[in-house]
Amino acid sequence: MNNSNLAQILIRAVEEADSSDRLLDAVQELAAAGTEEAVPTLIAALGYNNPGAAVAAVDGLIAIGETAVQPLLELIDNYNYGARAWAIRALAGIGDVRALNTLLEAAKTDFSLSVRRAAARGLGTLRWHQVPPEKLESIQTQVLEALLVISQDPEWVVRYAAVTSLETLAIAMAVTLPDQASRITNQLQQMLDTDVDLGVRTRVKFAQQKIQQQQHQQVFAPKRKREDPELPYRGGSRR
Amino acid sequence: MNPSPEKIKDLSLTGENTDGGSLTVEQAIANLESGDLGLRFYAAWWLGRFRISEPTAVTALIKALEDEADRTPEGGYPLRRNAARALGKLGDRQAVSPLIGCLDCSDFYVREAAIQSLEMLGDPVCIPALIKLLAVGLQGEEIISSKQPDLSQPYDAILEALGTLRATEFTPLVKAFLEHPIELVQYAAARAMYQLTQEPVYGERLVQALGGEKLQLRRAVLADLGAIGYLPAADAIAQTLAENSLKLISLKGLLEHQVNHITPNSFSEGAIKVMNLMDSLL
Numbered sequence: 402m403n404n405s406n407l408a409q410i411l412i413r414a415v416e417e418a419d420s421s422d423r424l425l426d427a428v429q430e431l432a433a434a435g436t437e438e439a440v441p442t443l444i445a446a447l448g449y450n451n452p453g454a455a456v457a458a459v460d461g462l463i464a465i466g467e468t469a470v471q472p473l474l475e476l477i478d479n480y481n482y483g484a485r486a487w488a489i490r491a492l493a494g495i496g497d498v499r500a501l502n503t504l505l506e507a508a509k510t511d512f513s514l515s516v517r518r519a520a521a522r523g524l525g526t527l528r529w530h531q532v533p534p535e536k537l538e539s540i541q542t543q544v545l546e547a548l549l550v551i552s553q554d555p556e557w558v559v560r561y562a563a564v565t566s567l568e569t570l571a572i573a574m575a576v577t578l579p580d581q582a583s584r585i586t587n588q589l590q591q592m593l594d595t596d597v598d599l600g601v602r603t604r605v606k607f608a609q610q611k612i613q614q615q616q617h618q619q620v621f622a623p624k625r626k627r628e629d630p631e632l633p634y635r636g637g638s639r640r
Numbered sequence: 641m642n643p644s645p646e647k648i649k650d651l652s653l654t655g656e657n658t659d660g661g662s663l664t665v666e667q668a669i670a671n672l673e674s675g676d677l678g679l680r681f682y683a684a685w686w687l688g689r690f691r692i693s694e695p696t697a698v699t700a701l702i703k704a705l706e707d708e709a710d711r712t713p714e715g716g717y718p719l720r721r722n723a724a725r726a727l728g729k730l731g732d733r734q735a736v737s738p739l740i741g742c743l744d745c746s747d748f749y750v751r752e753a754a755i756q757s758l759e760m761l762g763d764p765v766c767i768p769a770l771i772k773l774l775a776v777g778l779q780g781e782e783i784i785s786s787k788q789p790d791l792s793q794p795y796d797a798i799l800e801a802l803g804t805l806r807a808t809e810f811t812p813l814v815k816a817f818l819e820h821p822i823e824l825v826q827y828a829a830a831r832a833m834y835q836l837t838q839e840p841v842y843g844e845r846l847v848q849a850l851g852g853e854k855l856q857l858r859r860a861v862l863a864d865l866g867a868i869g870y871l872p873a874a875d876a877i878a879q880t881l882a883e884n885s886l887k888l889i890s891l892k893g894l895l896e897h898q899v900n901h902i903t904p905n906s907f908s909e910g911a912i913k914v915m916n917l918m919d920s921l922l
Binding site: 452453456483486490515518519521522557558561565599600604606607 | 892
């Protein structure tokens with residue numbers, strides 16, 4: 402049996418599943434197959450109102466990666482906010498820059514908080530190396546402007562997601578746009594001082610700590626290299 | 641008569657619709673006495689939703705707890721239900737004794753709403769009245785056993801309130817409800833027992849329930865674990881089959897418990913673990 406036949410069988414199993422457990426199993430198997438043909442069926446599974454199946458489908462779409470991006474952008478369900486949130490999660494997990502406008506739009510204007518949350522997160526997981534160097538500054542500035550707005554969303558979970566993205570953006574911009582990075586640190590400090598939600602304030606503190614650690618490394622890592630070229634680089638996450 | 645779906649609906653829809661309508665505070669308060677019963681009902685909800693804690697709003701809502709005009713065919717009191725719910729959100733202790741009065745109401749949902757609001761207001765003066773309702777399901781210190789589960793009182797709400805209000809002198813009565821035939825009531829008892837005793841065995845009972853068959857029960861348990869801030873549940877919460885929104889609310893409960901009670905001025909390992917799990921669910 403070739404791969405295409407296998408994919409057809411797995412797809413049929415999803416379409417014919419008659420209980421939520423069978424659906425979960427079938428989606429998991431299809432997702433594990435990791436074939437491009439599975440993409441439309443996995444996207445459809447985001448709309449079945451079965452959280453287990455949706456998680457499996459998102460994982461499968463993320464594993465398939467870039468080839469799933471275009472179908473995801475085309476098939477996003479504008480009438481089912483549950484499915485839309487999962488699709489945005491898949492796009493965020495893939496991190497492909499082609500999703501940028503969809504993410505910006507969703508994070509700023511979608512009526513569903515779970516969609517805004519997933520999109521806000523996705524703005525922080527974009528793969529910047531895909532962006533042509535001459536466009537990097539303008540796109541990062543655009544994302545920064547959006548995140549500054551999104552971090553004032555009425556829902557705590559959307560602000561929380563925005564903080565995670567401000568954190569990764571601050572670290573990316575420390576290299577590309579150091580002048581702009583202070584806008585992020587100012588916004589985080591303001592949130593720490595004024596946000597009504599303890600969970601959000603706690604995540605802000607965590608972000609500040611991670612940004613500081615990163616800056617510390619950027620200041621001291623090259624120096625250390627010069628002083629002692631024998632010392633191996635010990636990785637980003639160590640103190 | 642199942643008190644749970646409504647609570648869950650409130651939780652999962654939090655903020656999906658933040659449309660404030662075009663009401664003003666004055667209008668909403670005036671609408672509580674409108675000839676249009678629909679407008680009264682909506683105004684009571686609105687005042688709670690937007691946390692309008694002005695004294696005139698509180699007074700008007702307390703008055704609405706005695707409404708006789710708005711009745712369902714079954715004899716329920718829709719306006720009283722909404723007024724009781726709103727008063728819990730407004731945080732004004734003047735509402736405590738009128739809400740205790742609601743515990744005698746013939747409408748199950750009025751009693752349930754009043755109990756939940758008394759829990760939110762946090763005044764232990766209501767404990768004896770709650771125990772009186774709880775005792776309907778007890779024979780001495782044991783659960784009344786019969787073929788039909790007793791659903792005459794909102795036991796889950798009563799148990800949750802007793803846990804939150806730290807009614808430690810009534811722990812044996814709460815414990816009896818671990819044997820209630822309805823799972824949801826058992827979980828409420830486990831949640832309260834954890835709050836009253838801090839013994840991990842009760843937290844673990846809830847963790848175990850996250851592996852259960854029914855989505856609706858898993859959702860309820862997520863709310864319970866968040867409410868008690870039981871850190872060892874973190875991974876199980878992240879992995880259970882339920883909506884990420886509900887898992888995030890539950891994990892936020894764990895995180896805030898760490899920050900409030902465990903390590904106020906620095907991050908515990910637990911807090912960092914919970915934040916990393918939350919990030920992965922966004």
